Each structure stands twice: as structure tokens, then as C-alpha cells.
Amino acid sequence: MAEWLALAAFAVLLVLPLGIGPYPVRLATVIFMWAALAGAWNLLAGYAGSVDLGPVVHYGVGAFATAAFMLKAQLPFLVSVVLGGAVAMVIAYALGTPTLRLRGAYFAIGTLALAESAKEVALAWDRFVPFPLTGGSAGVSLPLATGYVLFYYVMLAVMAGVTGAALSLQRSKFGYGLRAVGENDRLAEASGVNIHRLRRRLYVGSAFAIAVTGGTAGYWLSYINAAEMFSTAMTFQMVVMALLGGLGTPFGPVLGAMFLTLASEYLGTRFVYYYLIFIGAIIVALSLFAPAGLSGLVQLARRRRIEGAT
Amino acid sequence: MSVLEVRGVTKRFGSLVALNDVNFTLTENEILGIIGPNGAGKSTLFNVIAGLDTPSTGDVVYRGRSIAGLRPDAVCRLGIAKTFQIPQLFPRLSVAENVLVAALYGHGASLPDAERQAHEWLAFVGLDGKAGLAAETLSVAERRRADLARVLATGAPLILLDENMAGLNQTEVEAAVALLRKVRERGRTLVVTEHIMLAILGLADRVVVLNYGEKIAEGRPADVMRDATVVKAYLGDAHG
Numbered sequence: 001m002a003e004w005l006a007l008a009a010f011a012v013l014l015v016l017p018l019g020i021g022p023y024p025v026r027l028a029t030v031i032f033m034w035a036a037l038a039g040a041w042n043l044l045a046g047y048a049g050s051v052d053l054g055p056v057v058h059y060g061v062g063a064f065a066t067a068a069f070m071l072k073a074q075l076p077f078l079v080s081v082v083l084g085g086a087v088a089m090v091i092a093y094a095l096g097t098p099t100l101r102l103r104g105a106y107f108a109i110g111t112l113a114l115a116e117s118a119k120e121v122a123l124a125w126d127r128f129v130p131f132p133l134t135g136g137s138a139g140v141s142l143p144l145a146t147g148y149v150l151f152y153y154v155m156l157a158v159m160a161g162v163t164g165a166a167l168s169l170q171r172s173k174f175g176y177g178l179r180a181v182g183e184n185d186r187l188a189e190a191s192g193v194n195i196h197r198l199r200r201r202l203y204v205g206s207a208f209a210i211a212v213t214g215g216t217a218g219y220w221l222s223y224i225n226a227a228e229m230f231s232t233a234m235t236f237q238m239v240v241m242a243l244l245g246g247l248g249t250p251f252g253p254v255l256g257a258m259f260l261t262l263a264s265e266y267l268g269t270r271f272v273y274y275y276l277i278f279i280g281a282i283i284v285a286l287s288l289f290a291p292a293g294l295s296g297l298v299q300l301a302r303r304r305r306i307e308g309a310t
Numbered sequence: 311m312s313v314l315e316v317r318g319v320t321k322r323f324g325s326l327v328a329l330n331d332v333n334f335t336l337t338e339n340e341i342l343g344i345i346g347p348n349g350a351g352k353s354t355l356f357n358v359i360a361g362l363d364t365p366s367t368g369d370v371v372y373r374g375r376s377i378a379g380l381r382p383d384a385v386c387r388l389g390i391a392k393t394f395q396i397p398q399l400f401p402r403l404s405v406a407e408n409v410l411v412a413a414l415y416g417h418g419a420s421l422p423d424a425e426r427q428a429h430e431w432l433a434f435v436g437l438d439g440k441a442g443l444a445a446e447t448l449s450v451a452e453r454r455r456a457d458l459a460r461v462l463a464t465g466a467p468l469i470l471l472d473e474n475m476a477g478l479n480q481t482e483v484e485a486a487v488a489l490l491r492k493v494r495e496r497g498r499t500l501v502v503t504e505h506i507m508l509a510i511l512g513l514a515d516r517v518v519v520l521n522y523g524e525k526i527a528e529g530r531p532a533d534v535m536r537d538a539t540v541v542k543a544y545l546g547d548a549h550g
Contacts, residue, residue: 173414173421176403180411183400190360190394192386192415192464 002251003167013156017149025152029220031261032155036213037234038241038253039162040206045239046248047169048199049182050100053235054111055210057095057118060229061088062211063218064122067140068133070219077145081154081215088211089204096203100196103185112232119230139225142218151220155213159254162209166250178202182248244286246295255294313338313468313499314359314390319368319378321354321523328354330523331368336468341490341500343514343531345507347544350520352503353395356470359501360392361385372468386416391466395473397453401446405437405456408445409463416464424463431459435489450477454486462493469493471502475509487513511535519543 017025037055044050065087069080095114102110126132134140145151169175180188181195189195218224237260245256263282267275290297314336321329329351336342344352357363359370361382370378377385391412400408406428413424413431432438435455440448448456454474461469475486487509494500504510510517511531519527519534521543527534534540 171421173424176407176411176414179403179407180400180415183402184398186362186382187394187398187400188411188415189382190362190386190392190398191412191460192383192391192417193411194381194383194415 006163006251010156010160017152022148026148027261027265029148029152029155031258032152032159033213033217034237034241034257034261035254036155036158036162036209038238038245038257039159039166040209040213041238042242042245042247042249042253043162043166043169043206044199044202045242046252047166047175047182048178048202049185050199050203051105051108052111052203053108053232053239054113054115054118055206055238056115056230056232056234057111058088058092058207058210059214059217059234060118060122060226061091062214063224063229064134064140064226065211066215067142067218067224070142071140077150077219078154081212081219084215085208085211088207088214092204092207093200096200096207097196100199100203112235115230115232115235119226122226122230125226134226137225137227139223142222142224144222145219148220151216154216158209158212158216162206163250163254165205165209170250174198174201240283244283244293246293249293249295252293252295255298259294312336313373314501315369315371316355316359317369317371319355319358319365319370321351321358321363322366328523329358329365332520332523332525334518334525334528336499336501339494339497339499340515341494341502341513343510343517344501344503344520345505345510345517346520349522351523352520353472354523355520356392356472356501356503359385360390360470362392383415386464386466387418389466390468390470391416391461391464392470393454393457393461393472393474395476397450397457399445399448399453399456401444403445404442405445405448406432406441408456409459412460412463413465416466419465427463428459431463432456434462434492435459451482454478455489458489458493462496462498467497468499469501471500473503473505475504475506483509507535 041052041055044052062084066080066084069075069083070077099107099110099114122134123137125134126136169178177193177198180193181198185195214229241256241260242253244260245254246252264279267278271278312335316332316334319329319332332355344355346352354363358365361380364379369376372388372390377388409428409431410424413419413427419427429438429441432441435458437452437455437459440452445456458474475483478486483506490500490513502514514531516529517531517534518525519540526539526543527537
């Protein structure tokens with residue numbers, strides 16, 4: 001049911017930019033971007049139980065690698081962003097091999113430290129490496145893109161890809177293995193699951209989605225710097241959106257991203273100076289009264305309706 | 311032909327010697343009981359065989375191949391699966407999905423095959439009525455049977471049962487013993503640790519007795535029960 005609804009929504013979104021002006025398209029692009037990021041984070045945390053507090057590593061790597069392919073190799077954007085995603089996958093493989101062996105809170109702390117280290121390395125890169133990439137604290141300017149519809153479609157594709165991946169985990173061998181790892185990793189191991197290899201496959205896959213999002217955001221903004229691309233504020237926004245929407249549910253991150261982006265947009269224009277207080281209050285209220293997130297609320301409402309009908 | 315050989319296995323945790331030069335072999339399709347007082351090293355022995363612990367010295371050989379130091383998932387796929395002393399579950403997966411995971415990854419079954427096998431094994435242990443429930447809703451006795459179904463679903467020919475009858479009442483123990491005999495009829499080899507002597511006497515072909523990490527006796531259950539060292543280990547000197 002939810003799948004068909006999502007497919008119909010996707011079809012509408014495919015033709016949406018034809019009918020509306022630039023502002024709604026840009027707003028939708030922002031929602032897709034956050035839905036893709038929160039969704040990629042949710043794959044690891046919601047299905048495999050690994051709380052990654054360093055997803056910005058892939059975001060930053062994607063942004064700077066995409067910029068480098070565009071500026072230094074003069075490659076077109078779409079080629080660059082896919083190559084940037086590939087670079088992030090290689091780096092994620094190398095970083096994930098040791099860090100994914102950490103359990104529970106240690107993995108969270110380890111990845112948080114990893115993100116901060118990545119930021120420092122990016123800031124210092126141009127001073128120490130003869131191949132400049134990041135522009136240090138000055139950052140890198142990218143060529144101005146013509147039009148905004150391209151970004152809409154790329155972000156839509158990444159969001160759809162991540163959501164599709166989450167749906168495929170519901171009923172597949174890989175998905176069952178991951179959920180087993182998330183529920184009880186020792187028992188999964190004793191049942192024949194190679195838990196490190198499974199987690200790493202997911203980590204590398206989600207790194208690609210996050211890096212493509214980072215590369216696209218960089219070109220969209222036409223200016224990137226390490227402090228912002230590797231900022232932990234990005235991480236926490238992904239976490240909050242995934243939790244608000246519903247951890248471990250395929251559509252939760254999309255709901256969370258939509259809700260929080262629209263709420264910020266609406267409240268931000270009404271109450272310019274203190275809208276963040278309202279956002280904070282909403283987050284607190286939702287986590288108190290709907291701990292399973294917005295998806296949980298939707299399910300509860302549906303169950304009530306079914307019970308009411310009988 | 312010997313299925314498993316434990317050769318001079320010693321396991322130290324710091325200065326504590328949990329296992330000291332333990333040797334035994336296991337033949338195809340037998341049921342071996344491992345008994346001994348609390349802290350004798352039974353669970354450590356199982357952990358060493360199943361890859362959850364690495365022996366300090368000595369070797370574990372499964373069908374001619376050394377498996378000491380292999381990871382638990384590799385040991386499982388090779389053909390040795392173990393239940394846990396405190397029965398473990400994937401709490402929010404359904405009972406059927408718990409068993410399904412083992413069939414998928416224990417011997418690489420495809421999803422439709424694994425689903426069929428999961429239901430067969432649940433029927434085998436008498437839990438088919440609970441297949442769709444969340445595993446966390448099961449009682450202790452049901453958890454033990456679910457754990458058994460999971461281990462059977464891995465397809466492993468050698469099964470280690472770590473006090474699979476603890477916490478069960480008399481009737482449940484009798485049912486469990488009958489069930490394990492049926493498992494053997496399916497061609498599996500079993501190693502069973504147990505505190506319940508009656509269960510071991512009625513079930514095992516042979517027993518190995520551990521005390522303070524050392525093997526103090528081995529033989530047919532009835533003989534071992536009369537062995538003076540064994541009686542002393544269990545009851546102390548002044549039993550009269």
C-alpha cells in the first residue's frame with residue numbers, strides 16, 4: 001500500500017517542475033537532499049544497528065572530489081559526481097574495515113572522531129600536499145550552474161535510490177542478515193552471518209549515496225569549504241530527521257526531512273529570530289509523544305481506523 | 311571416523327586456567343554428554359569449539375581440518391552450530407525469521423528455500439503455531455526450542471547444546487530428551503552439556519566429566535556415575 005502510494009508520488013514528482021515556479025522546486029530539492037542523507041544514515045542505524053556519527057566524511061569527500069573532477073579534469077558534472085561517489089566508496093571501505101569492528105557506543109564515538117579528523121585533514125590538506133584540493137579555510141569555488149532543475153532531478157534520484165534500497169531490505173537475504181546483526185550481532189555471527197562484511201557492504205553503499213548528495217550540493221551552492229562540508233551540525237540534522245520520521249522504516253526519513261524542512265521554512269519566515277526555539281520544542285514534543293516517529297503515528301492512525309471499522 | 315578431535319586444549323583467562331589439556335574425540339552420529347560442576351569449564355570448551363574463544367594452546371580439528379582461531383560465522387558455515395546457555399533471540403524478528411536467518415546464512419539457502427526450511431524446523435520442535443509472533447514473546451521453554459530450531463536450520467551436522475534443558479520442568483525435560491533423540495535420527499552428531507543427570511543418563515552414549523578445567527573421567531554414563539573421582543567432584547569427600 002505505502003509502496004504504491006510512494007510510486008504514485010514519485011511519478012508526480014517527476015513532472016512537478018514543469019508546472020511550478022523556481023521557489024517550490026528549490027524547496028523540494030532541499031527536502032530531497034535531506035531525505036537522501038537521513039535515508040542513507042537510516043540504512044546503517046535503523047537496519048544494521050550501527051549509529052554512525054560521521055556520515056559527513058562521505059558528504060565532504062563527495063563534495064571535494066566532485067569539485068576536483070570538474071575543475072581539474074574538466075569533466076562534466078554528472079560524470080564527476082559519480083566518480084566522486086566512487087572515491088567516497090573506496091575511502092569508506094578503508095575507514096569502515098577497522099571502525100565497523102567497534103561495537104555500540106564505541107562505534108558512534110569512533111565515527112564522530114573520524115568526522116572531526118577528516119575536517120582537520122581537509123583544512124590542512126593544501127598546506128601539506130602538493131596536489132591542492134580543498135582550498136584550506138578559504139574553500140573552493142565551482143562554476144555557476146545554469147538552471148536549478150538539474151539539482152532537483154539528481155536529488156530526487158538519490159532519495160528514490162536510498163528509499164528503494166531500504167524497501168529492498170524488508171524482504172531480502174541481505175536485509176534479514178542486517179536486521180539480525182542489528183538485533184543481536186553475536187547470535188547473528190553464531191548463525192553463520194559474516195557480520196563485518198555485511199556491515200561494510202552497507203556502509204560503503206550508503207557512503208556512495210551521501211557522497212553524491214554532497215557533490216551535488218557543492219555544485220548547487222557553487223562554493224564549498226571544509227568547515228561546512230564536514231560539520232557535525234549536518235550529522236545531527238540527519239539523525240534528528242531519521243528519528244523524527246521513524247528509525248528503521250523505509251519512508252520515515254522522507255517524512256522527517258519533509259516535516260522539518262517545511263517547519264523550518266514556515267517558522268523561519270514568520271519568526272526570523274526565534275524560530276529555532278519552536279523547532280526545538282516540536283522535536284522534544286514529538287520524541288516524547290511519538291517515540292516511534294511520524295511513521296509510527298501513521299501506523300497507529302491506520303490501526304485505529306481498522307479497529308474502528310470492525 | 312572421528313568428526314571432531316579436541317587435542318590438548320588449554321584456555322587461560324589471565325591466571326585462571328579454565329581448561330587444562332583437555333582431549334577427546336567425537337564419532338559420527340553419537341551423542342556425547344559433557345558434565346561437571348559449575349565452573350568446570352563446560353561453556354568455555356563449547357566457546358573454544360564454536361570459535362567464540364581461541365584456545366591458549368592445543369587444537370580443535372573438525373573432519374581433519376584445524377578450526378581453532380576461526381571466527382564463529384566461519385565455524386558455523388563449516389558445520390558446527392551451538393545454542394547458548396542463556397537462550398538468545400533476535401527479539402523483534404518473528405520466530406520464523408529467527409530460524410530463517412540461520413537457514414539463509416548457515417548454509418547459504420535461497421530465500422524461498424530458507425522460508426520452507428524455517429517452517430519445517432519450527433514444526434519439528436513444535437513451535438509452528440508461534441511462527442508469526444515476535445520472538446521476544448516466547449516463554450523460556452519455547453525460547454530453548456526456538457534456539458534448537460535455529461541451530462538445526464544452519465544445516466550444521468555437529469550441534470553443541472549448552473544446557474538446553476536448564477529451567478525446564480520434568481515433563482518438558484522428557485519432551486526435550488525425546489526431541490534430541492529425533493535430532494540424532496536425522497543424522498546429526500550432538501554434544502550436550504547438562505546439569506540434569508537423569509537427562510544425560512537417558513540420552514548420552516558416552517560422557518566426558520570436567521572438573522576445574524580438567525577431564526577427570528570418560529566412558530559410558532552408568533560407569534562414569536559410579537566412578538569415585540566423579541562422585542567426589544560432585545559431592546565432596548564426606549558423602550559416606
